[in-house]
Amino acid sequence: METRVEEDFDVLATRFRPELLAHCYRMLGSVHDAEDVVQETFLRALRFHEAFEGRASMRTWLYRIATNACLTALNSRGRQPLPVGLGGPGEHHVVTWLEPLPDAMISPGDPATIVIDRASIRLAFIAALQHLPAQQRAVLILRDVLRWRAAEVAETLGTTTTAVNSALRRARARLDEVAPDQDKITEPTAAAQRELLARYATAFERKDMTAIAELLSGDAIWEMPPTTLWFQGPYDIVRHLAGSCPAGPGDLRLVATHANGQPAFATYLPSGGHHVLATLQVLTLTTAGISHIVAFSAPEILTTFAAPVGVTFP
Structure with a gap:
């Protein structure tokens, strides 16, 4: 009988793991956590399957367990921001950084077609969530992302519907202060995106700073955790790239x-006769151009994307 229960939970793990991973990632900002x-x-x-009485769906029960486990985890550490969320450029902080989420982990069949709402896993939204206290973060995700009723959230968090509604108001107000206005972000068409990305890759590989600058929006941001420095505007971005990138044309x-429902590039630098994985760039595209690039370089992040570490290109 015990074996049958374990087999049933193996099936559940396969079925619910991608969406639960996305949920926990929203809460924690870390793929590993x-x-x-x-x-x-x-x-x-x-362990506690006998306590499940069928008063809610199995999916809801698992989300309740996961949410409370996330809240416990958040009590032991601080938020995980991106550099622009820390203050002015060049300010130094001891930080546990926000991590990108590989699309393949939450849409294993076809990573290019995410079954989970893209807006709810975009880097900008996840970074904005880091500004919320843990309880407010849980309330906002359960109410606005998962569309749970206030009573369901209250039962999950062991509180009242009045407290849930109050926390939701405060969380929404805080997000309005720190998050970009999604209504003002207009993405290019699919064809335009493909062209923009192809031109960007070509310009980067050729180290064509003029071409890169032309592809950026006027208020574009470049950031590169775990470095606290960040740059805004095409001129400052390409000046940084021209002076700091060791690769030649x-x-x-x-x-x-793909990461966080966004286009991304694994970038490789030449080393010892082959190319070594150096950064993962996650891009935000708008009709005005590329508006945001986050270039991650921490080894534990690069290995999450299962990209080959050292390869030889023709």
């Missing part, structure tokens, strides 16, 4: 991928 909490969620569900290689 989210994976740990999802694993803990299924272990708790297996024709040396760098960009390989397309």
Whole structure:
């Protein structure tokens, strides 16, 4: 009988893992922490499966376990921002950085077609969530992303509907202060996106600073955790790239991928006769051009994307 229960939970793990991972990632801002909490969620569900009385769906029950596990995890550490969320350029902080989420982890069948709402996993939204206290963050995600009723959220968090509604108002107000206005962000058509990305990859590989600048919006931001420095505007961005990128024209290689429901590039630098994975660039595209580029370089982030570490390009 115990074996049958374990087999049933293996099926549940396969079915619900991608969406629970996305949920925990929204809460925690870390893929690695989210994976740990999802694993803990299924272990708790297996351990206490007899307590599940069918008053809610299995999916809702698992979300409740995962949410409370995330709240426990958040009590032991601070928020995970991006550099622009820390203050002015050049200010130094001891930070546990926000991590990107590979699309393949939440849409394993076809990473290019995410079954989870893209807006709810975009880097800008996840970064904005880091400004909310843990309880407010949970309330906002459960109410505005998952569309739970206030009573369901109250039961999950062990509080009242009045407290839930109050927390939701405060969370929404705070997001309005720190998050970009999604209604003002107009993405290019699919064809225009493909052209823009192709031109960007070509310009980057050729180290053509003029071409890169032409592809950026006027208020474009470049940031590169774990470095606290960040740059805004095409002029400052390309001046930084021209002076800091060690690759010459024709040396760098960009390989397309997806993260947070956004286009991304794994970038490779030449080293010892082959190319070494150096950064993961996650891009935000608008009709005005590329408005935001986050270039992640921490090794633990690069390995999450399962990109080959050292490769030889033709």
